[in-house]
Amino acid sequence: MSTTSTHTSLLIAFAFTCLFLPTETSLIGELSFEPPFTGVDRDGHREIPNWTTAGDAQVLQHFARLTPDRQSKRGFLWSNPEASLPAEFSIVLKFRLSGQGKVLFGDGLALWLTEYKSFTPGGFHGSVEDFVGIAIVFDTFKNEESGSKHKDVSIYVNDGKKDFAHITANVEGCDAMLRYHEGRGDFSVTNSSRMLLEFRDNSLKVYIDARNTGDFTDCHSIDNLELPEGWHERARIGLSATTGALADNHDVLSLKTYSRTSEAALQRGERGVSDLDALRQALEHQMTSVKDHLGSQLGKVQAQESKSELRIAILEEKLTDLLLNELTSRLETLEGFNVHNLKRAEEHTETRLSKLESAVVVKMEERIRQLEQALANMVEKHVEENKRSWWGPFAIILVCVFLFFGVTYKKFSALRLMRMV
Secondary structure, three states, rough: OOHHHHHHHHHHHHHHHHOOOOOOOOOOHHHHHHOOOEEEEOOOOOOOEEEEEEEEEEEEOEEEEEEEOOOOOEEEEHHHHHHHHOEEEEEEEEEEEEEEEOOOOEEEEEEEEEEOOOOOOOOEEOOOOEEEEEEEEEEOOOOOHHHHHHHOEEEEEEEEOHHHHHHOOOOOEOOOEEEEEEEEEEEEEOOOEEEEEEEOOOOEEEEEOOOOOOOOEEEEEEEOOOOOOOHHHHOEEEEEOOOOOOOOOEEEEEEEEOOOOHHHHHHOOOOOOOHHHHHHHHHHHHHHHHHHHHHHHHHHHHHHHHHHHHHHHHHHHHHHHHHHHHHHHHHHHHHHHHHHHHHHHHHHHHHHHHHHHHHHHHHHHHHHHHHHHHHHHHHHHHHHHHOOHHHHHHHHHHHHHHHHHHHHHHHHHHHHHHHOO
16 A cells, blocks of 8 residues: 555544544533532532522422422522623523323423523513513413413513513414323333523524433524524523412423534433432432422411411400400499499488487477576576676576587587588
8 A cells, every 4th residue: 555545544534533523512511500419508408500599499419499399389590690691502401390280280480591690580480571582481381361372382582672462472482292290100200301492693493302202303493583682691591480379390400501503402312311310319309299298288287376376366365355344344333333332321321410410409409498498497596586696696607508509519510520521
């Protein structure tokens, strides 16, 4: 073989080697996460680096649960503001929507690519409707009001100026069997769904792998997005889920963000889960469900205790009021009885005093008449016996009369004063 042929073969081999050898990854680590989640925060709770967890969301070892299968829950994950999206990017989201409800369940999970640097709660799938960016909503509850507008996967684009009526007037997206019923015999924690999103040249493409079989199918494409220039540089990635009267487990297993769209398209196949990992995930899923159920029951018991304590407090207040009213009534009755008796005693005393006064007056008048008669007789006798010297005895008698009347008047005044008292 000639030297030239040898060099040619080496060049061809080198070219094929360069073509098929993996190049530097375009994965944006700050905007990506996958299990196991081993980090913990200062309070000892598991966390995802570079992501904020709040509400009812909980990070476990193998997945992040945004809401448990309980009513009126809300949870979210939001990327930290240090990282932003490039002009061309793609996202692969792996998630699981499951629950015990066979017919009634909801509400859904949403992926947000918006300019909000932190989660802003609202009534539009957990956030606000006047966002700037893109929202992909995996809606498991079909509202009767939505009718034919409902999509299992809905795509919303807003420049921050459109209201709810505008962005929901013509819902774009697709339908897909994304939810798993945990009551089925073939349910496994390895069940999941995937979504692939590609953004390039102001165009958006969404693909769905509903049962994580490894094959993405076209969902919807939108060209010429009406978004402000450079919005992606200010955008953050967020995930939110809500439950209302209906509920489901909304679990996020992984999210990978790439700075190129071609590499994400290659993520069609995933490595299989070993039996040991599957067992660990199953135990974690079941233990989380049991813990959540116990927490829910404990909450109900505590709520019932609070209601019972409130009822006891109300009964104690009513009993206290009843006793106070009864005591007041009895005191008023007793007071009325005593006042009545006092009045009767006073009237009886006044009657007796009046009678006594009348008797004293009569007796005094009679006594005075007797004394007057006796004095008159004495005076007449002395006058007859001593007609020449009658002034001395008369003076004596007159003094005695005045003394008698003075003593009598003093006693009479004392009696009147006692009566008045």
